[in-house]
Amino acid sequence: MLRLAADLHIHTVLSPCASRAMTPAAIVREAAARGVEVIAVCDHNTAGNVTAVAAAAARMDRGPFVIAGIEITTSEEVHVLGYFPSAESAVEAGRAVTERLPLWRPLTSRTASVSRGPREPDQQIVDAEGNVTGIEERMLAAASPYSLSETVDLIHSCGGLAIAAHMDRRSFSVPGQLGFLPPDVPFDGLEISAAGVSRGCEREFACHGITLISSSDSHFPTEIGTGITALDVESMSFDELALALRGSCGRGCAIA
Ligand SMILES: [Zn+2]
Ligand SMILES: [Zn+2]
Secondary structure: OEEEEEEEEEOOOOOOOOOOOOOHHHHHHHHHHOOOOEEEEOEEOEOOOHHHHHHHHHHOOOOOEEEEEEEEEOOOOOEEEEEEOOHHHHHHHHHHHHOOOOEOOOOOHHHHHHHHOOOOOOOEEEOOOOOEEEEOOEOOOOOOOOOHHHHHHHHHHOOOEEEEOOOOOOOOOHHHHHOOOOOOOOOOEEEEEHHHHHOOOHHHHHHHOOOEEEEOOEOOHHHOOOOOEEEEEOOOOHHHHHHHHHOOOOOEEEEO
16 A cells, blocks of 8 residues: 555636736646655636646656546535546546636637737746646636535546545635534545644534544745645545545545
């Protein structure tokens, strides 16, 4: 059995709140430099840069294993992480969310010319080298129309695993937005932020009987690896991650 260091919540330049420095090459380089062996790319409401990060990792000598992910904002403004068996399934889930978001800016010629201006656009879809190949026109920071339970169902219907993000935070978390953890929503894991782990918050959430993980929720390269989950797996694959989250067949995971 291997024990791998995983940081399963990393944003790229596609997230409107992330640094422009979060290019595929920078993410995989920082992860490798910090001893992070598994990463999950989780942009807000889209999986548009997952393939580029995976390609950047594949070009590296001993690059991190990349899990295709997303961070969906539900209609209650709860953040839910999805991890998927392939980039295609992540993109499928992302497309279902993105197409129901409002447009980021009105597509009239007047506002388009004003807003584009000399500044580089946000919400960049990039290739493995960081070249901008497109701009996401939907407002990725907006809440989707999917409720919490519909979001978890959407992730599961695309073959994914659903994790309630940063449970210890007051905003955009299940407890922060709803005041409780609905017992009928089948989460595959609960994420505690790195700051929450440093305050011992994971003890508060152990009573739910759902696997706990911790990740960095990186928006800047220097944050990568500041929250780590140790995965005990036979090798690294999505199926092994699923077993580790379930604690099945000798696999497991623990907040490191
Ligand atoms: Zn979040
Ligand atoms: Zn996030």
